[in-house]
Amino acid sequence: MIGNKYKLHVSSIIIIGLFLSISVSYIINNIEEKNIQSRFQNIVDNKTKSFYREILLNLETLYSLSILYNNGQTPTKEQFSKEAKKIIQRHDAIHALEWIPIVPNEKxxxxxxxxxxxxxxxxxxxxxxxxxxxxxxxxxxxxFLNNEKALGFDLSSDKNRFETIKKALKTKSPQVTQAIELVQKKNKKGFLTFLPIFDENEDIKSFVLGVFVIEDIFKKSILEEDETSNEINFKIFDTTNKINEEIYSHNSLNKIYKHLKYKKNLPVIWSRQWTFEAIPSLRYINERRSFVTELSLFIGILLTIIVSYRINKFYNLKYESIQELKNKDEILYIQSRYATIGETLSNIEHQWRSPLSKVSSNIISLQSEIEFKGMPSQEKLQNSLNNMQNTLVYMSNLVDEFKNFHIQDKIKTNFLFDDTLDIALKLLEHDFTKLDLRVKRDNKKEQIRIYGYQNEFSQVLINILSNCRDAFIERRVNKPLVEIFTYEKDNKKFITIRDNAGGIDEKHIENIFEQFFTTKQSSGIGLHLCKMIITEHMNGKISVKNGTFYINKEKCTGATFTIEFPI
Known part of the structure; x- marks a missing residue:
């Protein structure tokens, strides 16, 4: 039963360790993915801004050309051609510039x-x-070259162009057509822009028209900036009035990463709404991934293997030693120690919950900040990772302390009572905290030293304190209290441990240290083992009595254990 219980705790440690390792690596991977996504969106945002600026620069050329028509003037064909040529030389995306007068039938x-x-x-x-x-x-x-057929072409004879003209006449504002197939530019789309020219009565008398190639604007504003654009699939949609028409696409040569798609609306361009859609390539994503996720998983699994191996090895050694023991008292001693091991393992399992909560808190904090504030700084991210690493080290150290506590003493030493008490209280810390149990200790400058086996003596303290705990639980004591103090008298050292649990039944108190005697569901060897360690291994004495005492003027009734050693 002891072995099965011990193996169960080892399995729990392995499961918790693997779960923690996978969880941390999963969270780190999510953080990294969101970081890549955030940077990708920033890149696309910047490129859409660049594209929008390039469109505005091209549209501004129509205003430059419209200056020829100021003050009611109409330039000659040569004047128009001269100014238009200058503009076209500066802007590759302009396919043609035209003047469109409004001609009544009588003229x-x-x-x-x-x-x-x-x-x-x-x-x-x-x-x-x-x-x-x-x-x-x-x-x-x-x-004029390659645009001969356009001369004299009545734009109102084309349905789409005429719809744009009517909208410009109605709103008296510049307008852009839907994307059109350019006859001279096979398989390429462009758009027409109409800039109204007004007469002295603020009525529209004509239009300056520009024909622009979408691909040329895209290449000028995006592809020429850097090589990153070649690792991104771009699509541009005309979403005016929810038509959602694809007007241009640029495909990466590499396989796309389907799990990330980002859309960005451009500001309205002369009554038209365009939307960018961007999808990165798999190569783009892989180049920006680090090895932190794999490293954290590897370290977590490695730490889990090391801890579980050390615990398992320790268990096997102890288990083998049990088989070799033949002395009845030694067998009882080992059984009691393994019972304590099971209890302390349970405490370790509980004490791991606090650091696990701390790690979980760090993770949730990072997730919340990413979700509501964006990607944290590298310094803050590093601090969070360091905190999680320190927590894992604390958990490993806790296992080391447990291991050292249960190593069987081979020689007697002079050890400090307070150090041994600290170990016992730490192993029972979870249960005491759960009960809100208060431990009062004396604060003497000169600490008492004891000669004997420190680990065996710590087991005595754990047994006595565990009995106090069980009494508090059984009797549901309000404000449970344990007082521990030491003193010297008549060349002897005394250690007193007393509680306010109400004391031991008087008919049982004389038999409390007898083998297999118990008043609860247990083996009944705990206090018997305490007496054996104190009297036979350390040449001391142990006794118990009921009584009333005061702590900070508070009356307490309970059992008092007294341990006595010669100086």
Whole structure:
């Protein structure tokens, strides 16, 4: 039974250690993933800003060209062409610049001296526009080469272009069309922009029109910045009025990482809403991952293996020693020690909960900060990792103290009573804290020294204090108290341990140290073993009596254990 109980605690330590290792590595991996995600989003945000700035720079060119029409002036074809060429040379994304006058039907002949107003037929040929109230012909176009068919083309004959013109006339503001397929740029999309020109009555009399290539703007603003863009899949959608039309895409050469997708809306561009969608490549993610996750998992598992191995090895050695013992008292002694081992192992298991809670608190704090404040600083992250590492070291040291406590003494030594008491109280700390049990100790400057086997004596203290604890639990004592003090008298050293649990039944007190005598569900060898250690191994005496005493003017009734050693 003892062996099974011990193995159960060893298994618990292994399970807790593995769980903690996996949990910490999982949390660290999540933190790293969120850090990568945050940096990725920052990169995409910066690139969308760059793209937006490049669009604005291109749109500004229309304002530069519109200056020719200030004060009601109409520039000549040569003046328009000269200024337009300068602008196109500075901006590669501009496919063409045009002037679109609004021509009423009665003035059509004045504008058709050199060419006719045309529209596109069903077979993609150009034909003369029929008569109507007004026209929106392309009157100037630069460059003219490869845009010959555009000259005279009535934009109101195209449904999409005319819808944009009507919106500009209604709102008296610049407008951008939906993406269109550019005839001269195969498989490339562009868009048209209409900048109104007003007369002296603030009515629109014409438009300056720009034809822009989306791919050229993208390359200029994003691909030329750095090589990172080649590791990201970009898509641009026109989400105006929820149409969600893909107008451009740039694909990475490497396999994409499907678990991360980020969308970013651009500010409205002349009444059109565009949205960026970005997905990183698997290579992009892998290049930004560190080995911290794997290292933390490795260290945690290694520490678990070491701790469980040391405990298991210690158990095997103790178990083998039991088989070799033949003396009846020695067998009882070993049985009692293993009972104490089981109890202290249980206490260790409980005492591990506090540092586990501390680690969990650190993890939750990091998660909350990441969720609500963003990625913590590297210094703060390092401090949190250091705190978790220190907690793991504390847990390992606790196992070492347990091991040292249960190593069988081979020689007698002079040891301090207070040091031994500290060990016993530490191993019972969880139970005492749970009961809110108060321990009062004397504060003498000169501490008492005892000659004998320190670990055996610590077992005596644990047995006595455990009996006090059990009495408090059984009788549900309010404000439980244990007082421990030492003194010297008549060339003897005395150690007194007393409680306020009400004392031992008088009919049992004389038999309390007898072998197998017990008043509770236990083996009945604990106090008998205490007497054997004190009297036979350390040449001392131990006794118990009931009585009343005062602590800080508070009346207490309970049992008093007295241990006596010669000086």
């Amino acid at each position: 059509r002949k004045l504008f058709e001296k050199d060419f006719f107003f045309t529209k596109e037929s069903k077979n993609n040929n150009m034909k003369k526009v029929e008569s109507k109230d007004r026209y929106f012909p392309v009157y100037y176009v630069e460059p």
